[in-house]
Amino acid sequence: MATNDTRLTGWADQDHVPGLKSELLELNMGPQHPATHGVLRLLLHTDGEIVYKVTPVVGYLHRCAEKIAEGVDYKQWVVYTDRFDYLGPVTNNHAYVTAVEKLTELEVPARAEHLRVVTAELSRIASHLIALATFGLDMGAWTPLLYCFREREVILNLLERIAGGRMLYNYMVPGGVRYDLPQDNWVSDVLEFVTMLENKKLPDYNTLLTYNKIFIERTSDVAIIDRETAIDYGCTGPVLRGSGVQFDCRRNDPYSIYPQLDFEIPVGKGEMGTVGDCWDRYIVRVREIEQSCRIIRQALEQLPEGPVHAIELKKPVRVPAGAAYSRTEAAKGELGHYIISDGGTKPFRNKVRSCSFCNLQVIEKVGVGQMVSDLVAFVGSLDIVLGEIDR
Amino acid sequence: MEPKAIFDLLTAHLGEGAAEYRENDIESWACVSVARIADACRFLRDTEGLEFGQLMCLSGIDWDGYDENGKGKSVAILGYEADGTPETSDRVADGELGVAYHLYSHTCDHKFTLRLRFPRDKATVPTVSDIWSTARWHEREAWDLMGIRFEGHPDPRRILLSEDWVGHPLRKDYQMPDQWLNVPLRGQPYANNPFAPADDAPAGDDTPAEG
Numbered sequence: 001m002a003t004n005d006t007r008l009t010g011w012a013d014q015d016h017v018p019g020l021k022s023e024l025l026e027l028n029m030g031p032q033h034p035a036t037h038g039v040l041r042l043l044l045h046t047d048g049e050i051v052y053k054v055t056p057v058v059g060y061l062h063r064c065a066e067k068i069a070e071g072v073d074y075k076q077w078v079v080y081t082d083r084f085d086y087l088g089p090v091t092n093n094h095a096y097v098t099a100v101e102k103l104t105e106l107e108v109p110a111r112a113e114h115l116r117v118v119t120a121e122l123s124r125i126a127s128h129l130i131a132l133a134t135f136g137l138d139m140g141a142w143t144p145l146l147y148c149f150r151e152r153e154v155i156l157n158l159l160e161r162i163a164g165g166r167m168l169y170n171y172m173v174p175g176g177v178r179y180d181l182p183q184d185n186w187v188s189d190v191l192e193f194v195t196m197l198e199n200k201k202l203p204d205y206n207t208l209l210t211y212n213k214i215f216i217e218r219t220s221d222v223a224i225i226d227r228e229t230a231i232d233y234g235c236t237g238p239v240l241r242g243s244g245v246q247f248d249c250r251r252n253d254p255y256s257i258y259p260q261l262d263f264e265i266p267v268g269k270g271e272m273g274t275v276g277d278c279w280d281r282y283i284v285r286v287r288e289i290e291q292s293c294r295i296i297r298q299a300l301e302q303l304p305e306g307p308v309h310a311i312e313l314k315k316p317v318r319v320p321a322g323a324a325y326s327r328t329e330a331a332k333g334e335l336g337h338y339i340i341s342d343g344g345t346k347p348f349r350n351k352v353r354s355c356s357f358c359n360l361q362v363i364e365k366v367g368v369g370q371m372v373s374d375l376v377a378f379v380g381s382l383d384i385v386l387g388e389i390d391r
Numbered sequence: 392m393e394p395k396a397i398f399d400l401l402t403a404h405l406g407e408g409a410a411e412y413r414e415n416d417i418e419s420w421a422c423v424s425v426a427r428i429a430d431a432c433r434f435l436r437d438t439e440g441l442e443f444g445q446l447m448c449l450s451g452i453d454w455d456g457y458d459e460n461g462k463g464k465s466v467a468i469l470g471y472e473a474d475g476t477p478e479t480s481d482r483v484a485d486g487e488l489g490v491a492y493h494l495y496s497h498t499c500d501h502k503f504t505l506r507l508r509f510p511r512d513k514a515t516v517p518t519v520s521d522i523w524s525t526a527r528w529h530e531r532e533a534w535d536l537m538g539i540r541f542e543g544h545p546d547p548r549r550i551l552l553s554e555d556w557v558g559h560p561l562r563k564d565y566q567m568p569d570q571w572l573n574v575p576l577r578g579q580p581y582a583n584n585p586f587a588p589a590d591d592a593p594a595g596d597d598t599p600a601e602g
Contacts, residue, residue, distance in 0.1 A: 059551035064536070064560050070468050102417065231444045231497055234525030247497060321461030324417045325448060325493045325504065338450045338491065344463020349561075351450035351491075361528050390551060 024052060029375070031060055037134060037379065038386030042363075044372065051375055054367035056360055061390035069350040073316040074100050075173055077350070082168040084354060084388040088127030088331035090119045090159070092388075093172040098255050099326035099337035100174040103319050111306045112176035113257045117299045118190070119159060119171060121292040125197070126155040127331035128285045128292075131238075131383040135282055136209050138380035139218045144209045151201055154193050161186055174317050176309025187300055194293045202289060210286060219282060220273030223366050223378035230276070233365070234358035237333025238288065239382060242268040242281030249329035261298050263291045278381035285383070316345040325353075332356050332383060352391055356384040392501045394419040397441060404434045413506075420491070420504035428492075428507055429517040435494060435503065436522055443494040443503060446519070449529035450493075451537030454508065455486025455563040469566050477567040484564035488514050488539055515540040536561040 029042040039060035045053040065080045081096045082089040094116055101108065133148035156166055161182050163169035171178055181187065209215050225235065230243040240247055248265045250258040266287035268280025311317070321343035327336040333355030340349040359382050367375055398412045398421050410431065411422045423431050435443040456466025469478040492505040507516060518541040520527040530541040531550040538559030541547065549556065558565055568576050 059549075059553070062551040064551075066536070067468070067560050067565075071470060232524045234445055234447070234523070245497060252500065318463070321458075322415065322417055323491075325491075327447065334447070336448050336493070338448055338493065340452065342458045342463050342465045343461035344458075344465065346463075348457060348465055349450070349452050351448065351452075353448040353450075353493075357528065358525050361525060365524070 023047070027372075029372075031057075037384055040360075040379075040384070040386055040389075042375070042379075044375070046372060049371045049373075051367055051370050051372060054363050054375070056363060058357075058360070058386070058389050061386050063391070065391050066350055066352060069347050071346065073345040074319060074347065075313075075317060077347075078173060079168070079170045082170055084352070084391060085127070085330060085332060085335075085356070085385045086167065086387050087130050087385055088123045089168050090116075090123035090163075090171055091127070091328070091330040092335060093169070094120045094256070095326070095328040095330055095335040096337055097172045097174050098328050099324065099339050100317065100319060102324045102326045103322055103339060103341055104174065104317060106175045106317075107310055108176055109307045109310055110257075110304045111180075112308045112310075114299045114303045115162075115177050115181070115308060116172060117257055117261075118296050118303075119162065119169075119177075121295050121299075122155050122159060122190070124331045125289050125292050126152045126159075128289050129155075131285050132205060132209065132282070135377075135380040135383070136215070138376050139215055141209055141212070141215060144205060147201070147204065147208070151197060158186070158190055158193065173309060173313060175311040176307070178309070178313065180308045187303070190296065191300060194296050198290060198293050202286065205286065210283065216272050216279060219278035219377055219381065222273075222278045222374045223370060223381065224274050225276045225362060225366050227276070229362065229365060233362040235333070235362055236355050236358065237329070237331070238281055238284040239333065239359045239362070241266065242284045242381075243276035244268050244270075244280075249327050249334055253327060255326075255328055257299065258295075260302070261295050263295050263298075266291065278377050281381040281383075318345050319343070319347070327353070330355055332385065332388070333359060354388040354391060356382075356386075356388045357391075360384050360389060392440070392499060394421075394503055397435075397501070397503050400438065400441065401431060401434065404438075405431060418504055420506050422506050422508065425507050425509050425516050428490075428505070429519055429522065431505065432492065432494075432519045432522045435505075440499065442496045442498045444497055445495045446492060446523040446525050446529070447495045447502075448491075448493040449519075449526055449533065450491045451533035451539050451561065452489040452491060453486065453537060453561060453563045454489055455484045455511070457486060466563060468563060471567055477569055479566060480564070482564070484511065484562070486563070487511065488537065490516060490533065490539060492519070514538060515542050517541070518543040520544055535559070538562055 024045050024047055027044040027046050029044055031039040031041040041057040043055040044051050069077050078093055081092040084092050129148040129152045133145040136144040160166050163171040225243050227243050227245055230240050244267050246265050246267050251265055266284050268275050268284055272279045319341040321341055323340040325338045327334050335355055336353035338351040339347050342348040402410050405427055409424050409427045413420050435441050458464040472478055487508045488511055490507045494503045520530055530544055533539045535549040535551050536559055570576055
């Protein structure tokens with residue numbers, strides 16, 4: 001169907017390809033399309049294979065969790081944070097409880113902080129594994145998907161043993177975590193998994209996917225986000241670091257026990273092409289898995305004894321009046337909560353600044369001029385989760 | 392740079408009376424007059440030494456019914472009655488609306504917060520989407536959920552809700568809908584579920600599965 005968008009008239013009159021008359025087409029990519037990673041609809045205006053304009057349409061999963069937050073007390077809302085980025089739920093828990101604790105100034109026991117970091121990093125690895133897997137799938141690589149899901153399954157089992165849920169954990173509460181370690185060899189199982197991942201599995205992925213010639217050809221020099229664009233569009237997480245900006249909330253705006261831990265912040269260096277291309281965003285995630293493994297090992301080595309929550313779990317938390325914006329590094333980027341309290345047990349306003357929401361927006365600029373097939377690579381490299389965009 | 396020093400630079404640029412500083416232990420902020428917000432943002436982004444390149448977050452706020460005493464006695468939001476019909480209220484909302492801007496500078500590594508407050512019936516503020524591109528979606532969200540118009544916005548549509556949605560759900564006086572496109576939205580308790588199994592349906596096996 002030819003477009004009747006008045007903003008685009010004049011396109012057909014220009015001689016884009018000498019001797020060929022072309023016309024803009026409207027093409028819907030999604031909402032039911034495996035390469036859009038959820039119910040995302042991209043309205044494309046294409047001239048042949050070249051994308052002239054991208055308009056993301058979001059909101060299919062909207063449930064207005066911010067309104068729900070105003071009707072339930074602070075603890076009851078932790079379950080809703082699980083459902084934002086459902087691929088890395090514990091990092092979302094961590095972001096929310098950090099925000100509440102910033103206002104209440106609750107003393108969180110050291111053991112709870114360590115358990116938070118261990119579970120959040122496990123969750124980050126799980127999320128990144130899905131990112132690698134689905135990105136490979138978008139590029140036509142089927143095997144890494146099965147491998148990554150196999151390793152993710154181990155993480156799901158480990159988190160199930162400590163938190164009770166398989167995918168959605170509701171593990172943290174303001175003031176601590178819900179459960180202490182299980183009475184079995186959980187710690188040694190985690191360490192064993194981490195070692196296996198570092199020594200055996202990541203080299204496997206690198207051989208299969210990262211340094212695969214076809215994969216590099218499809219992703220290097222594709223959809224380059226430069227440093228200025230990334231900051232201007234509010235990109236965070238691996239998308240920002242892929243563009244060469246060394247920024248990580250765990251280091252630049254420290255929370256929890258991250259200042260005590262020794263880890264590096266990988267950034268894209270343009271090894272296979274230009275800084276900020278799809279391959280750079282991908283490799284940042286692979287290297288972050290290594291760093292998460294290091295963090296988990298250190299946190300478990302330092303794990304102190306003691307209680308795991310500071311306050312009674314059944315009592316609602318009363319938060320002093322005030323407002324604070326708190327940000328943490330979730331798997332996809334900077335997850336911020338702006339909480340306004342009126343001194344009661346329910347937030348007066350709880351605004352969620354979700355990472356994928358800001359990361360996706362950059363497609364409006366960088367997607368223009370790409371081939372349709374490169375746009376698939378681009379969306380895959382952004383690693384978005386629609387549950388978090390739509391909230 | 393400390394927030395107070397940033398504010399001093401800002402108020403020197405805007406002139407007296409355009410901005411007020413609110414000191415707070417957790418997060419201090421500058422309350423700016425609505426007409427000068429774009430000017431203030433441009434100054435904060437472009438001035439050497441401030442360089443706020445990133446808008447972290449833009450939040451619409453409805454201050455209606457806020458308990459200023461900090462006792463947690465704010466007016467409750469409207470939900471559903473026990474029988475599933477939407478709650479109504481005779482109270483006329485008269486509180487102010489607001490917008491909060493959270494800025495961050497990657498080069499200088501400092502943060503700053505700006506806030507606006509304006510009356511409910513004049514919910515229009517200048518856009519900052521030409522200063523930070525990320526504001527485009529944030530402002531669309533604030534319009535969609537909070538009903539704040541951003542003047543000069545290039546694409547002022549709803550973003551999360553569908554175009555034909557009525558009202559702005561995050562307003563404190565928003566009344567829950569009874570139905571949408573003939574789909575009942577009544578928050579009925581499970582016992583009143585119209586799709587619940589009939590009374591004479593064969594009883595299910597309640598014993599937990601083995602293993």
